Amino acid sequence: MVATGVLTAARQVYGSLGPAFYGLRTTLLTLLLMALLRIKRPEALKEHSPTDLGRLLGLDRAPEVKTLRRKLTRLARLGGAERLGRLLAERRVAARGAALGFLYVDGHVRVYYGHRPLPKTYVARRHLALPATTDYWVNDQQGEPLFVVTAEANAGLVRMLPDLLREVRALVGERRVTVVFDRGGWSARLFADLLSQGFDLLTYRKGRSRPVPRRRFQDHVGLFDGREVRYHLADHGVRLLGGRLRLRQVTRLQDGHQTPIVTSRRDLPAVEVASRMFERWRQENFFKYLREEFLLDALVDYQIEPADPARAVPNPAWTAIDARLRAARAEISQLQQRYGAAALANPERARPTMRGFKIAHGHVAQAIRAASRRARALERQRARIPRRIPVGQRTEEPVIKLATERKHLTNLLKMVAYQAESDLVGLVAPHYKRHEDEGRTLVQTALASAADLEVTETELRVTLAHLSSAHRSRAIAAVCQELNAMATVFPGTHLRLHYAVAGAG
Numbered sequence: 106m107v108a109t110g111v112l113t114a115a116r117q118v119y120g121s122l123g124p125a126f127y128g129l130r131t132t133l134l135t136l137l138l139m140a141l142l143r144i145k146r147p148e149a150l151k152e153h154s155p156t157d158l159g160r161l162l163g164l165d166r167a168p169e170v171k172t173l174r175r176k177l178t179r180l181a182r183l184g185g186a187e188r189l190g191r192l193l194a195e196r197r198v199a200a201r202g203a204a205l206g207f208l209y210v211d212g213h214v215r216v217y218y219g220h221r222p223l224p225k226t227y228v229a230r231r232h233l234a235l236p237a238t239t240d241y242w243v244n245d246q247q248g249e250p251l252f253v254v255t256a257e258a259n260a261g262l263v264r265m266l267p268d269l270l271r272e273v274r275a276l277v278g279e280r281r282v283t284v285v286f287d288r289g290g291w292s293a294r295l296f297a298d299l300l301s302q303g304f305d306l307l308t309y310r311k312g313r314s315r316p317v318p319r320r321r322f323q324d325h326v327g328l329f330d331g332r333e334v335r336y337h338l339a340d341h342g343v344r345l346l347g348g349r350l351r352l353r354q355v356t357r358l359q360d361g362h363q364t365p366i367v368t369s370r371r372d373l374p375a376v377e378v379a380s381r382m383f384e385r386w387r388q389e390n391f392f393k394y395l396r397e398e399f400l401l402d403a404l405v406d407y408q409i410e411p412a413d414p415a416r417a418v419p420n421p422a423w424t425a426i427d428a429r430l431r432a433a434r435a436e437i438s439q440l441q442q443r444y445g446a447a448a449l450a451n452p453e454r455a456r457p458t459m460r461g462f463k464i465a466h467g468h469v470a471q472a473i474r475a476a477s478r479r480a481r482a483l484e485r486q487r488a489r490i491p492r493r494i495p496v497g498q499r500t501e502e503p504v505i506k507l508a509t510e511r512k513h514l515t516n517l518l519k520m521v522a523y524q525a526e527s528d529l530v531g532l533v534a535p536h537y538k539r540h541e542d543e544g545r546t547l548v549q550t551a552l553a554s555a556a557d558l559e560v561t562e563t564e565l566r567v568t569l570a571h572l573s574s575a576h577r578s579r580a581i582a583a584v585c586q587e588l589n590a591m592a593t594v595f596p597g598t599h600l601r602l603h604y605a606v607a608g609a610g
Contacts, residue, residue, distance in 0.1 A: 106137050107593050108528070111521045114192040118185035122176065127168045130596050132176040133518065134162055140522035141552050145400035147173045160558060163595065177405065181510040190517050191272075194252040197524070198276050205277055207246040207307070207381055209388045210269055210286045212239045212262060215402045221409060221505060224418075226259035238507055240516070241265050243273065248387030249527055250520045251276075255509050258416055258496075262289040270304060283307055283370060285381060293345040296352070300369055307382055310343075310354065310365035317341070317365075322358045325376035340375040343367065355379055391523075394545075399519045408508035414497030416504075426487040433480040440473045532587050537580040551581045557607075565600040571608045582609035 106112075115133055122129045138161055144150060147170045150158070158167035168176070180186075198205060214228050214237045223236040239256040252272065256265055266286070273282060283305040291311035299306050321339040328334075336357050343354045353371055355378045357364045366382045373381075395401040447469065496504050530544040537547060551569060559566040569585075572578045585604035593602045 106134075106521060106525045107596065108591070109193065109521050109524055110196040111137070111193060111518070112596055114189055114196070117192065118189045119180060119183055122179060127172060127176060131162055131164065132168070132173070132180075134596060135168055135173060136515065136518045137522050137525075138162070140399055140519050141526065141549075143398060143549070143553075146403055146405075147177075163598065174406075177511050177514070180514060181508070184510055186510050186513040186517060190252050190513070191276075193517060193521065194272075194276050197249075197251055201245060201249070202277075204245040204247050204249070205251075205280075205282060207283045207285055208251070208273060209244045209246070209248070209385060210241065210262070210266065210284060210290070211244075211385070211388050211392075212241045212256065212265070212289070213392050213401070214239050214259075217404075217507065219404075219407070221507070223506065224258045241269055242388070242391075243269060244388050244391060246381070246384070248384075248391050249524060250391065253513070253516055253520065255513060257413065258506070262286060263292045263295055266290055266295060267298070270299065270302065274302070279303065281305060283368075283381075285385060287385065293350055296369075297346065297350050300350075305369045307366070307368045307370065307378065309382070310367045314365055316363055317356045317358075319358070322356075325374070325379075327374065327376035327380060329377065329380050334376065334380050336376055336379045338375045338379060353378075395519065395523065399523065401516070401519065404507070405511045405515050406508060408511075409505045410508045412496075412504045412506040414504045415495045417493040418496045420491055420494045423487060423490045423492050426483060426490060430480060430483040430487060433476055433483055437473060437476045437480060440469060440476060444469045444473065529584065532584045533580050536583040537577075547577060547580065550577075551584075560600065563599075563601060564603045565595050565598070566603045566605070569604070569606045571606065575609075578606050578609040582606040 112130055112133060115129060119129055122132065127135075135158075138158075139145075139147075139150070144153060150167065150170050150173065153167075155166040155169070159165050161167075214226055216228055216231070217223050217236040217238065219236075221236075223238070225234045226237050226239060227234050228237060237259065239259045240253050241256055241262070242253045243251045245251055254265070254269060254272070266284075270284065273284075281303055284299065285307045288309045288311040290308060296306055317339045321341070322337050323339070325336050325338050326333065337359065339356045339358070341354055343352050344350065345352065352367050352369055355366045355368065355375045357366070357379055366378060368378055368382075370378065392401070526545060526548055529548045530540065533544055533547060534540040537544065540547075550572065554572065555570040557566075557568045559568070569581065572581060582605070585606060588602070588604050594600065595602055
């Protein structure tokens with residue numbers, strides 16, 4: 106956590122919390138260690154010994170729930186979460202620049218179950234439209250988070266991508282980056298803008314398209330991140346915006362189903378295009394892991410703040426007229442079907458002329474003409490009504506949103522804790538065969554295990570208890586040696602940290 110620079114960046118943003126027993130450094134360390142120990146919200150501190158947690162902070166006791174909440178409130182009033190996130194992202198870019206060739210962008214919807222009138226959005230995992238807040242995360246090609254932005258009123262990916270990529274450009278400079286996103290960002294005009302700004306794109310094709318003939322598919326094999334992948338692919342060019350925008354389409358055929366992928370990268374093998382696109386599962390797994398392990402969706406507080414009253418929303422009056430117009434058109438269609446069916450079944454001996462048919466079925470024709478007049482009147486009425494209006498005109502209630510500052514700050518700290526955990530998994534990987542399946546579980550077990558603390562004049566010696574098996578202890582002991590080589594000083598002291606595992610010599 107010290108290596109992430111979060112404490113230095115926080116001091117740069119917030120300065121200090123003034124003279125207090127629990128200052129800025131202690132408050133942030135408390136929140137970071139809570140995340141790593143799976144103490145998922147401040148109220149859960151009541152279930153743990155303040156003395157035991159205090160020892161991890163170098164104090165006689167950890168802060169109580171009300172104290173920690175007061176500190177969060179004070180930090181929120183200072184309003185530096187956005188700047189803190191930018192500084193952390195800059196440090197991450199400097200440390201992991203090689204992993205930023207592909208950036209994955211996706212929105213995570215946090216459902217709200219309270220009684221405030223929040224905007225609704227579609228929640229894919231629930232298959233419902235519910236009151237919610239949408240956070241957009243940018244992750245690198247290893248699935249590690251880079252930064253997060255909260256969307257105003259659940260703005261869609263097409264609306265948010267330009268803002269997110271301006272932030273990316275400020276972070277990575279002029280280097281060309283490939284942005285990977287799902288169908289929610291499909292917009293040919295947006296693609297043209299991204300290419301003009303020096304970005305490449307990789308996304309699924311949205312909407313109906315002509316199936317690729319089976320004879321054009323071939324088997325492709327590739328090795329990426331130590332994993333072999335095999336796909337049955339077809340590769341050809343596509344044109345959008347009336348032929349003005351030329352892109353590349355790589356289509357995967359699996360079990361008779363075709364999955365078209367569109368990209369501007371013509372230099373990559375088709376198998377790598379497919380592999381990079383399907384690696385979006387890393388970001389989905391990241392969301393799932395943070396929801397379950399770090400309680401990402403939990404509310405930090407119940408505060409609200411004013412939202413933009415000028416934000417455009419659908420006009421209920423326009424929607425009501427449009428519904429009546431659609432009903433009128435449906436009635437016209439049904440009457441025309443009846444009229445046509447009657448003409449098809451018309452006995453020519455009984456009514457040999459069209460005039461006779463019209464006399465016999467005049468009531469249907471009159472109904473069609475009347476419905477057509479109603480439809481034209483509704484079209485004129487709808488044309489006089491604006492389709493979207495400011496949200497302030499739609500309701501007499503105040504336009505609000507959930508307070509964002511505290512939630513943004515805690516999201517950043519959970520992101521830092523996740524990054525620190527990932528770095529530990531990277532250290533344990535060469536020493537533990539099942540690191541892909543059990544690496545995070547092993548690290549989490551080590552972090553939560555008992556330990557002896559010994560303070561000398563120059564060191565803080567941490568000796569972890571022996572783990573459940575010898576090979577797990579040896580793996581953590583190897584990590585301890587690498588951590589010792591970093592010569593990290595415990596924050597706020599001159600003591601160098603020294604780690605070991607009991608009985609793992």
